[in-house]
Amino acid sequence: MNQALRAAMADRGETAESLAEQVGVDPKTIARWITPGRTPHPRHRAAAAAALGREVEDLWPDVFKRREPAWLRPWVETELQATALRAFQVAVIPGLLQTPEYASAVLSSGLLGPDEVGDYVETRLRRQAAVLDRRKPPLFIAVIDEFALRRGDPDLMRPQLDHLVAMAQRPNVLLHVLPLDAGIHAGQAGPFVIATTDDGDVAYLDDQAAGRLTNDTAALWSVWDTLRSVALPRRQTIDFLKARSWLT
Template sequence: MAIDSDPTVRAQELGEALRVLREEANLSVRTAGARIDASASKISRLENGKNAVAIDDVAALLAVYQVTGPRRRKLLDLAHEAEQRGWWQRNTLTFAERQETLMSLESRALAITSFEPIVVPGLLQTGEYTRAIMVESGIVDDQDVENRMITRLQRHSVLLRRQPPGLLAIIDELALRRVIGGRDVLRRQLEHLVEMAQRPNIAIRIVLNADRGHPGIDGGFLVIRRPEGTPVVFLANLTSSLFLEETAEIAQYEQVTRELLNHALDPAESLRYLGEQARRLDTGVPYEDHPRAADLD
């Protein structure tokens, strides 16, 4: 059941959709509640995912907001599933729809931990780097590249607001050595990482390739810490997104995070590493001749 102390991702997603619909209808919380014989506090709690979801209430609100057809069916389906933990969003949803859930979680986050072994974390990508990933992958249609890039870049605004979440970005060195978009694009991306790391809410840690494995070898992930309830782990692949909410699963990813930090350069060393690699790309020094941790002092 979605309760105050631990709302589910589905309940919060439903609540956010209902809030948007109410605002589009130019109704206050009090007025919307009066229309379905409910208190303003009940509507507020429903919109925040903090109340057990009553299907009749959701159906009544959708009628008040004049929502019909597929959109109504989608939200009622979500209401029926609101108490379920864990959410596998498969390819029945578009890329933009899957990103909406992620962005909604990030917009409410207190802190975000990101681990990426393949590319620069999405929250820290430059526009040209993002575009190059999509174009060079060869699997995104040309007409969809710009739409996807805009959707992804909308995520960045959460880091620039007045009270942003903390971001810990742990990046495997191999992701930074993949020359996506060419040397100039990668150099500017590395310089952007250095610039973003100057912000008080952002820390970047680099895991060097020390000829050994590490606990993040199974793939990238996000751990999103919410002001209410347990953290949520986000995983993504080509056709689906997965939100994990079970305590035991979250604990495993938190353990992996601790182990990765044991392998990683400290924040100052990580910044020196990024700066050195950007300079090498700028001067044409072979990128393969990169320094080891001992050379960063």
């Protein structure tokens, strides 16, 4: 329950209907903002805060407690608004599907100091819950290159693969492994995620230094369709993850 929002509405004498009219949304949307797991779009948060005479961070403090780098925050906001997420990864397991131990290993291998890794792992786990465990989670489709499944110590990868199998049982999660015998493919240029929102499609592209967002998604959709066409179907992917024949 968002008690801060509820209290602010009561103080101003606003109902779901009256606040909805000022913000430009349906009253049912306001009601969902009060319940757990639903964070408004940034522009709606700003409009609601203005209507209630409060600061945005006072009404949605959890949004501002996250410790992800500033360049990542626009994408985190987009994830929360997405009705569908389509992710391709060639080198690592997608962040939304990582176990804490795997996330720690991945983050430790980069530029973060030892004292920073724990905070970033905690932030990643909160993102997972906020996106995939909310009341109406998005459709999440992930194509994962087999290389990513083979990279890592067996003791690290066994529980990570178990987690992937468990996540793949969820009705809103579709996993597809891109097998090695697919050869050189359209995704070789790097990982990406396409988010479908009420405002259109937004893509996230990652590199060594930072990530960036783009609304120019036409080329990525073409790559995505190609990758899906050569990846294993969902059932075969689950069987492949369970077999894990490459682990010793």
